[in-house]
Amino acid sequence: MPFSPPPARPRCAPVATIALSVLAAIMATACAPVPTQPGRAVPTALSAASETAPVATACPQDIAAMARCLAGQDSAGAFYLIAMPQQWNGHLVLHAHGGPTLGSPKAERAVEDLERWSIMVRAGYAWAGSTFRQGGVEVRAAAQDTERLRQIFVHHVAQPKRTVLHGQSWGASVAAKGAEMFTATAEGKRPYDALLLTSGVLAGGTRSYDVRTDLRVIYQHLCNNHPRPTEAPYPLNIGLPKEVAMTQADLQARVNECLALNKPAAERTPEQQRKVQTLVSVLRIPASSIQSHLNWGTFHYRDVVQHRTGGASPFGNMGAQYKGSPDDAALNAAVLRYRADPAAVARFAEDTDLTGRIPVPVLTVKGVDDPTAFVELDAYFKGTMERGGSGARLVQTFTQHAAHSYLSDPTYPTLLAALLRWVDAGEKPTPEGIAQQCPAFEATFGKGCAFLPAYVPALLDSRVAQRERP
Incomplete structure (x- = not known):
C-alpha cells in the first residue's frame, strides 16, 4: 500500500494577510518591474547591489516562535519571502516553486510556499523563496529570479556557509536550469553548493x-x-x-x-x-x-x-x-x-530542456506513485546527467508515496543532511544509507520515512507512447 503523508498543516490566513500587507507596501515603493517579453533573452549576469533591502514581516504561525521573516519585491517584479531561524545552522535553502502559476505574480504565493516548506526552517535552515516575476512556463526567467534572490540574501541578510538550491515539481527544472546557467559568482565562487530536486518534472519541456x-x-x-x-x-x-x-x-x-x-x-x-x-x-x-x-x-x-x-x-x-x-x-x-x-x-x-552539465552534487527524491510527475521522468534525467558528463554527481532516491506536492516531514531533513555531508566531507550518499538514516529524524519530525533503496525506475518510453520528433 502506498504510504499516506500526514495531513497538510492548516493555512494561517491571518498571518498571511499580515505578510501580504507588508508586501503591498513594498510594491507601492519598489522600482518599476521589468517584465519579460516573449522570446526575450534572459541575461545571466545579475547584481543585487541596487536591490532594495527586504523588510521585516510576520512569519507563518508554525514557525513564528522560532524564526524572523523578511519580505520584498525585487527589481524585476518578483515578490519574495525569507525566513531566518533563531537557531540557524548557517545554511540556506533557496527554493524554486512548482506549478507554474499563470497570470501576474502574487505575494501570497511566497507565503504559501513557506507554509508548505516550513520543515526547512524547523530543521534549522534559512529559507528563501521567490514568486518569480511572471506566471507561465518560462524556466530561464524563473532561474534568474531565483539567483537574484540568492544575491539579495547574501547582500542584505547573511552569508551562508552553504547554499542548497531546492526545486520542487516544475521548480526542479528551474533549479537544474539555474545550476547550469549560474556556475560562478563575480568572486569566482560557485553560487550553489548542491541541488535538492523533489518530485521533479525533469525530462525537459x-x-x-x-x-x-x-x-x-x-x-x-x-x-x-x-x-x-x-x-x-x-x-x-x-x-x-x-x-x-x-x-x-x-x-x-x-x-x-x-x-x-x-x-x-x-x-x-x-x-x-x-x-x-x-x-x-x-x-x-x-x-x-x-x-x-x-x-x-x-x-x-x-x-x-x-x-x-x-x-x-x-x-x-x-x-x-x-x-x-x-x-x-x-x-x-x-x-x-x-x-x-x-x-x-x-x-x-532552449528554455526548458536540460543539458546535464551541473557542476555540483545533485540529490533527488520521487514518490514511485507520483500521479503528476511520473517516476520514469527521473530515469530520463539520469540519462541527461550522464550525457552531460555529470552522472557521478547524481544520486536518486525513491519513496513509497503516492503524493506529489509533499512527501513527509522527516524525508527532507534526511536528504539535506546527506547532501551536506556529501559537500563538506565528500561522503557521497547511497539510497541504502539514506533509508537507514531517515528513522533518526522521525524522533524530531514525526513518522514518515518510506524510502525504497532498491527501486530503479523504468525508462520514460515505457510509460509514455513514443512519437516522431523534429
Missing part, C-alpha cells in the same frame, strides 16, 4: 508534457466536448485559442458532464466509467489526476504557444501508438494527430 497531449486527443475522441461540435474547431496541441474565454471551472464542468469525476465510480453510468477506465489504462494516470493534467494541457499549453513559442505548438503525437483500451486499433485510427512545429520545439527546448 519537450518530453515531460507528452502525456498531456495524449490526454487531450484521447479525451476529445471519447467526450467530444473540448471543443464541442458547435464550437469553432482548433488544433488541440495549442491548448486553447487566445480568444476563447474559458475558466478552469468551465473545463471542469465539461469533464464532469462526460466523465462524472465529481462522483464516486459506483455512481457513474457504465459509459462514463468505461471512458474513465480507458483514460486510466492507456495513459496510466489515476482518475483523480485526469482533471489536473487536462487543465495543464489546456491553459499551460496556451501559455506556451501564445507567449513562448511564437504561436506555433511544440507538442505533437504523430506516430504515437496508444495501448490499453478496449480496442487499440480503433482508438489509434480515430484520435486526432498533430506534428510538433520544429521551430517551436527548438525554442521551447
Whole structure:
C-alpha cells in the first residue's frame, strides 16, 4: 500500500494577510518591474547591489516562535519571502516553486510556499523563496529570479556557509536550469553548493508534457466536448485559442458532464466509467489526476504557444501508438494527430530542456506513485546527467508515496543532511544509507520515512507512447 503523508498543516490566513500587507507596501515603493517579453533573452549576469533591502514581516504561525521573516519585491517584479531561524545552522535553502502559476505574480504565493516548506526552517535552515516575476512556463526567467534572490540574501541578510538550491515539481527544472546557467559568482565562487530536486518534472519541456497531449486527443475522441461540435474547431496541441474565454471551472464542468469525476465510480453510468477506465489504462494516470493534467494541457499549453513559442505548438503525437483500451486499433485510427512545429520545439527546448552539465552534487527524491510527475521522468534525467558528463554527481532516491506536492516531514531533513555531508566531507550518499538514516529524524519530525533503496525506475518510453520528433 502506498504510504499516506500526514495531513497538510492548516493555512494561517491571518498571518498571511499580515505578510501580504507588508508586501503591498513594498510594491507601492519598489522600482518599476521589468517584465519579460516573449522570446526575450534572459541575461545571466545579475547584481543585487541596487536591490532594495527586504523588510521585516510576520512569519507563518508554525514557525513564528522560532524564526524572523523578511519580505520584498525585487527589481524585476518578483515578490519574495525569507525566513531566518533563531537557531540557524548557517545554511540556506533557496527554493524554486512548482506549478507554474499563470497570470501576474502574487505575494501570497511566497507565503504559501513557506507554509508548505516550513520543515526547512524547523530543521534549522534559512529559507528563501521567490514568486518569480511572471506566471507561465518560462524556466530561464524563473532561474534568474531565483539567483537574484540568492544575491539579495547574501547582500542584505547573511552569508551562508552553504547554499542548497531546492526545486520542487516544475521548480526542479528551474533549479537544474539555474545550476547550469549560474556556475560562478563575480568572486569566482560557485553560487550553489548542491541541488535538492523533489518530485521533479525533469525530462525537459519537450518530453515531460507528452502525456498531456495524449490526454487531450484521447479525451476529445471519447467526450467530444473540448471543443464541442458547435464550437469553432482548433488544433488541440495549442491548448486553447487566445480568444476563447474559458475558466478552469468551465473545463471542469465539461469533464464532469462526460466523465462524472465529481462522483464516486459506483455512481457513474457504465459509459462514463468505461471512458474513465480507458483514460486510466492507456495513459496510466489515476482518475483523480485526469482533471489536473487536462487543465495543464489546456491553459499551460496556451501559455506556451501564445507567449513562448511564437504561436506555433511544440507538442505533437504523430506516430504515437496508444495501448490499453478496449480496442487499440480503433482508438489509434480515430484520435486526432498533430506534428510538433520544429521551430517551436527548438525554442521551447532552449528554455526548458536540460543539458546535464551541473557542476555540483545533485540529490533527488520521487514518490514511485507520483500521479503528476511520473517516476520514469527521473530515469530520463539520469540519462541527461550522464550525457552531460555529470552522472557521478547524481544520486536518486525513491519513496513509497503516492503524493506529489509533499512527501513527509522527516524525508527532507534526511536528504539535506546527506547532501551536506556529501559537500563538506565528500561522503557521497547511497539510497541504502539514506533509508537507514531517515528513522533518526522521525524522533524530531514525526513518522514518515518510506524510502525504497532498491527501486530503479523504468525508462520514460515505457510509460509514455513514443512519437516522431523534429
